[in-house]
Amino acid sequence: MSAVTSDESGVTELPSVLRPYGDQTGDGMVQVSFTLPMPNGKRAEGAALQLASRMGIEPALVVHAKAIGEGFTFFVVYGPVKHLVEPGLVEVVEREFPLLSGKEINTAIKRHLRRKLVVVGACIGTDAHTVGIDAILNIKGFAGEKGLEYHREVKVVNLGAQVLIPELVERAREEKADAVLVSQVVTQRDAHISNTTAMSAAFREAFPAGKVPLLVVGGPRFEEGSAGSLGVDRIFGRGTTPGEVASYLVHALVPQASVSRQSKGA
Amino acid sequence: MSAVTSDESGVTELPSVLRPYGDQTGDGMVQVSFTLPMPNGKRAEGAALQLASRMGIEPALVVHAKAIGEGFTFFVVYGPVKHLVEPGLVEVVEREFPLLSGKEINTAIKRHLRRKLVVVGACIGTDAHTVGIDAILNIKGFAGEKGLEYHREVKVVNLGAQVLIPELVERAREEKADAVLVSQVVTQRDAHISNTTAMSAAFREAFPAGKVPLLVVGGPRFEEGSAGSLGVDRIFGRGTTPGEVASYLVHALVPQASVSRQSKGA
C-alpha cells in the first residue's frame, strides 16, 4: 500500500508552525460562510459569532448577514483563527511508485508478466459519470496523456456506467482481471463510500484470499488515506493522469519491473 | 449601559441546539477559504486539512488549491463542522431604549432638559471616513431618516475628519457638550480600538468624574459588547440610523422623558 511518510525533507525551509496569511505573516486570517436555520436578526448574528468562536476564530466579524426565506440566514465571517498549522505533522502520501513512460510500461509487462495485463473498469451503483474513468481508460486519455487502452500490453474492458456489483465481479472473473478500476463521482449522502465498501466486500467474498484482483477506486471527492477503511488497494483523486495509474498498476502487479526502477524513482 | 438579555422569548420556537444548514437539516455544512504560506503541493493540502480539522470540520474536503506565487497556496474547503450552535446561550444586546419620533425627541428635550442638547461629532485620528458620521449628524441623514441636525432642540457641532484628540476634548469643553460622537472606520492593525481607548482616556482625564460627556463611538467593524473595554458608553455598528442615535441620546441624557416612555418601549 501507499507509503506514508512524515519526513521533513519537503518542510525543511518551512517554520514548524505557521498560520493562515491574510496580508501579514502570522495574522491567521480566514474567511468562512455558512447558513444557520434561524431568522435573521441579532440572535442569529450572535449565533454566527458563537459558531465562529467555536471554530477558533477570534475576534470574528460578521461582515454579511442575509435572510434566506424566513427561517434561514446566510453569513460571511472574517477573522483570525487561533489554531496553528504544523506542517511537520502532516502525513504526506508520497507516490510510492516511479512514473514510467509508455514504452517502459509495455516492456515491463511483456518481460516480467509475459502476458497482457487485464484491467476491468466501471462506474458502479447508479453513478453515470463516466468522464473520469474514460479519461483513465480510453485512448483519448487526459491532460495530454493517452489512456490505458493505448498500451499494447494492457487489455482494457470498460464496462461503462451503472454497473451492478455482481455483474462487475462476474466480468472480473471471466476476464481474469488483474485489476478492477472503479469510479465514483456522486458523493451525496456518502454514496461513494457505501458503493465502494459494498464492492470490495463482494470481491473479497467471491474470490479466495490472495486471488482478489487489485482494487482501485477513483473520483474527485475521496478522502486521501481512506483506502484501508474502504477495503481497496488504492485511491486516485482529482486530476489523476492515466500515466500515474498505469505506472501504479505495473508497480503493484509486475514486481520485477518495479524493483528494477525503484531505486531511481519516488 | 446596554441591557444584556438571554431571555428565551425570541428563541422559543428554535431548537436548543442547531447546526449550519447546507441542504439538509443537521448536515453542519460550511465553506472556508484561506491562504497558507507554503508552496502548493501534497504537504500544503495536508496542512489545509489539518487546519480545517482543528476548526472542527470533519471530514473536510479541499475542493480548490491554487498556488499564489511560490510560497503561498490558496484553499477552498467544504465540509461539516462538528460544533453545535446553541442559540439560547447567545447574549443578545437588546435595544435598551424606545425609538422616538422626531417630535417626541424635541418635546422630551424641551420639556425635561430645558435647553438644547449639545452634540460634538468627529472622526478622530487619521480616519477620514466621514460618510458614516455625516449620515448620523447631517440633515441629509441615512436610510430615509433625517440626521441629528434636523432636530430643533439638538445643537450639532460636526468637526469633520482627522480631528486630534486634544482638539476634540477642548471643543467638547467649549461647547459644553452633552455627548461626544466619534466615528472610526479604518480598522487595520486595530486602529479603531487604539484611537477609541486613547480618546476615552483623554476625556476621563480632562473632565472630573461624573462630568464626562456621554461618549459614543460608531463604525462598521466594532465588536458588539466591547463598549466597556473601550471606555465608552455605547457603540453603534453597521446600518445605524440617526433616529436610533437620537433616541439613545434622549434616553441616556434626558432621564424624565425616557422614564415616561420606558414602559411602552423596548
Added chain:
Amino acid sequence: MSSRTPPLLELDRADVRRARTLARKVGKPVVDIASRHTTVSVERATLRLAGLSGADHERVPWVNHLVDAVREGVGLEHGVTQPVWDALRRGAAPDLLTLAQMASSRSVDFRLPEGKDATAAAKQSRQAVAHGIRTIDRQRAARERLVKRHGDPEQRPWIYLIVATGDIYEDIPQAQAAAREGADVIAVIRSTGQSLLDYVPEGATREGYAGTYATQENFRLMRAALDETSKEVGRYIRLTNYASGLCMPEIAALAGMERLDMMLNDSMYGILFRDINPIRTFVDQRFSRQVHARAGIIINTGEDNYLTTSDAVEAAHTVTVSQLLNEYFAKEAGLEDWQLGLGHAFEINPDLKDSFRMELSHALLARTLFPDAPLKWMPPTKHMTGDVFRGNLLDGFFNLVGALTGQGILLVGMMTEAVVTPWISDRDIALQNVRYVLNAAGGLTEDFHPPRDGFIQTRARQVLGEAIDLLQQITDEPGRAPLLEAIADGTFGEMKRPATAGKGLDGVVERADGYDNPATTLLETGATR
C-alpha cells in the same frame, strides 16, 4: 417571450431550410419504427390514465403487475387494454385495481378478445382512459386560469432553479424560498438512478441520492406548495421534473394529471447517457411527447449534456443537429413551438480566447434557428471548479449571454457546481447574480449588434454548416434508419449505442395488426371521450 427576436445573424434562409429538410429525412424512419412498436411503459401509462395507481407492500406498482401478467398471459402485441377490459367484462374482478391485485398472484387468466368482445373491450377501455385524458385537459385549463390570475414572470428569460435534497419535505420549503427570491420555474432533480428503474416509485419519499424520486405524490405535494407560493408572490410558479428514463410515458402521464408545467424530455438523452435501448427510447418518447402536447407542458431537451462529454467548440454543431431532430420529433408528436424548450449550454473552456463571444454566437444561432421556441439556456458545469468565487463570476457571464440572446428559460448556475448539489445559500447567491445581470445589463441588447461577417456571424455560419454536413452524413449511413446507425457510431456525445443493446430492450414489443391503445387514439385525434 422576449418581444424582440434578434435577427442579428443574417443566416442564409436556404441553409436553414436545408437543415430542416435533412432533419425530417433523418427523423422520419425512426418515427415509423416508433409507430410500429409499443413498450411495457407505454402500456402501463395507459393503465395509469385509466385510473390504476398504487403499489403492493413491496412498492411494486399495480400497473407493473398487471402489464407483466398480461404479457405473460397473451403478450402485449395487441396492447394491454384489450385483455384487461375483456377480463373486467368477463367479471374476473369487480374493478381495475382488484384485477391488478389478482393478476399479481397470477390468479387471472387473460385472453385476447375477438369480434364483439373486442369491440366492447375497446369501447370500455377507451371510456376509462378518456377519464385520465380529461384530467389532463382539466389541469391544462387550471394552469391557464392560474397563469391568468397570478400572472407570468415579468421578464424573459424565466428563471429556472433546481432543488435536490433527496427529501420532498426538505425540497418544499427550499423551493418556496427560491420562488420568493425570484425563481419562476422550480425543477426537482431526480434521485440518481431512478431513470433506470422500470417502475415509478410510489408515495412521498425522503430517501433520494442527489435528487428526489419522481412520484405522483411528490408531484402533487410540490405542485400544491407552489400553488400557494404563486398566490403569495403574485406570479404562477412553474414546476418541472424529468420524463427521461425507462418510465418516460408513465411519468409524462402523471405529470399531465398533476399539472407539472415543464418536463425534461429529450429524444436521445436516455440512449446516450443512460444506455437505454434506442428503440425503447424512441417509442416511449413519442408517446410521452403526445401526452406533453395534450397537457400543454413545455418540454426541455438535453443538448447541454453532449457538451459535458464532448468539447463545446468542436461539437457545437452536434447540439444544432440534436435541436433540429428534437424539433422534428416534437412537432411530429403534436407539440407546438411554444412548447419546445430546446437545450443548449455555456460549456466552452473559459480560458479560451473569445470564449464568451463564441458562446454568444452559439446561443444566437439557436435563437435564430428556433425563433418561436422558449430555448433553455444551461449554465457552465464542466469547467466549474472548486474555486467558488470564480464560479460565481462565470455564472454571471453565462447569465449575460442569456439576457443578450433572448433565451426563454435560464437554468440558474451555482457556484458550487463542482462541489456539491446546491445548498440553500448557493441558490440565493445564484439568484442574486441573475437579478443583477438581468436588471443592470439586460437592456444591453439595444447596443449589441454583431457586425456583418464579424466574429459572431462567421462562427454561427460555420456551426450551421457543420450541422448540415453532419445531417447529410447521417442520411448517407446504411440501413433503414440511418439515425440509429449514427447513434451506434458515437456521433452524439461520443457515446456508442447500438440499437440492439441497452437497458429496457426487453420491454419493447412489436405491435400486431390489431394493436389498440385508446390513449394513443385520444391523443392523436384530440378526442375527449
Added chain:
Amino acid sequence: MSSRTPPLLELDRADVRRARTLARKVGKPVVDIASRHTTVSVERATLRLAGLSGADHERVPWVNHLVDAVREGVGLEHGVTQPVWDALRRGAAPDLLTLAQMASSRSVDFRLPEGKDATAAAKQSRQAVAHGIRTIDRQRAARERLVKRHGDPEQRPWIYLIVATGDIYEDIPQAQAAAREGADVIAVIRSTGQSLLDYVPEGATREGYAGTYATQENFRLMRAALDETSKEVGRYIRLTNYASGLCMPEIAALAGMERLDMMLNDSMYGILFRDINPIRTFVDQRFSRQVHARAGIIINTGEDNYLTTSDAVEAAHTVTVSQLLNEYFAKEAGLEDWQLGLGHAFEINPDLKDSFRMELSHALLARTLFPDAPLKWMPPTKHMTGDVFRGNLLDGFFNLVGALTGQGILLVGMMTEAVVTPWISDRDIALQNVRYVLNAAGGLTEDFHPPRDGFIQTRARQVLGEAIDLLQQITDEPGRAPLLEAIADGTFGEMKRPATAGKGLDGVVERADGYDNPATTLLETGATR
C-alpha cells in the same frame, strides 16, 4: 493604447469645445493665484532637488529644518534658495547638509542677498537644483530604455493593483507575486494620514496603517524589486504612489528621482477629502505637475472619490467637470495627453435598473472627451458589501465596462472591498477575474454599437450637458476666482471647503517681486543646467 478609440457616442463637437473653453475660463484665475504664491513644501522640494535629504534623530527631515529656519529668519517670500546659497557662499557651513543641521538649532543667520550676491546665489542654487533635475531626466531615459527592453503590457487596459500591508518588506513580495500573476502597475497605498504630515518620513518603514509610508527609501526598494520582476516576467512593471497631500511637491520630486511611473495627483482631492487649504493645494499641485511632466510620469486624478460621497448618477457631471479641470491644470503645467490618467469609477448603485449600461455610457463619455488620455477606470467600492461572492461578480462587470470602453488603466477591484485592505488571495482572485473578462469577452467591442439616440448616447449627452451647465454656473460665481467659491459651496463631492480655511494654510506664502526658484525656472524652460 487600445488601437481603436470608439467614436460611438456622436457628441456634438461644439458642445465639447464649449466645455473645454469654460474649463479654461474657470481654471485660469486659479493658475494665476498659484503663480503668485509659494509654499513650504515647494521650497522643501527645491532643496531636495538640490540634494538635501535625511532627517534628524527624531526623523524630522533636514529640509523641514532649513525651510523653517529661513522662514523664521527672513521669510519665504523670495524663495528659500537665495538666503540658503547666500549663507553657503558666506561660508556659514561647508555644505547644504551641515547648513541644515546648524539651522535646526537656529545657529545660522540668514539674510536676503542683493545685487551681485543675489546673482551669485541664484547661479549656484540653480547649479545645485539642476543636478536633481538631471537625475529626473536620467530616470526618465532609464524608464524608456527599460520599457524598450522588457516591453509594455500586451493588452489595454493596463492592470493596476494595489498593495497595502503597511510594511514595505511585506509589500515587496506581494507586489512581485501580483506582477507575476499579471499586474502591470503596482500601487503602494499610503499609510492613512500621511497626506496630513507636513514632512516626508524617512527610510524603510514597517509601521503603516492601512498602507505603507511613502518615503524615498521605500520608493527605491520597491522600484528595484520591480525592476527585477520586470526582467523576470518580460514586461516593464510600473510603480505608482501618491503625491496628494501636504507634501505633494516633495513627493513628486522624490518620485521623479526614484523613477516612479505614475502618481496620484488630483487638483482637488486634498482640498475635498483631506481638508487641505485650497490655495496650498493649487500651488503645490502646479509645482508637482511640472515635476511629473518633466519626469514622464503619468498622473492619476481622483474623480472616483467624488462618487463615494455623492450619488454616482446625480453627480456624474461633476466627474466630467473635474476631468476637464484636471486636464486644463495638467496641460498648463506641461503634461501631455498620454500622461493624463483621468479618473472615473463604477459607483452606480448596482440595484438600479440599467445601472450597467449607465456605467458604460459614463465611461464612454470620458473616453470620447479625452481620446488620447490613458483614462483610469476605478472599481466599485461604495456599493460593495461583506457579500464577497456578489463582490467578485460586480468586479467582473466593472472589468467588462473597462474592456468595452477602451480604458487605459484598470484599477483591479477586490471582493473584500467592504471588509479589509486586500489579502494576498483577494488580489489573486481579482486578477483571475480581470484575465477572464479581458480574454473571453474583450473582443466584444466589435459587437458593441450603441444606437443613435439610444439609452447610452442619450445619457452621455445629458451628462455632458449638465457638466457644461455647471461650468457655466461656476464662471458666474462672484470673486476673482470663481472656482474657489464653487469649492467653498460644496459643488464637488458635497464637501464645503472655503479658501480661507483648511490644513496647511500657514504654509502658503505670497511671492515677493524678487521671488526666485531655480527648480521652477528649469522646469518651465526645460533647461538642464
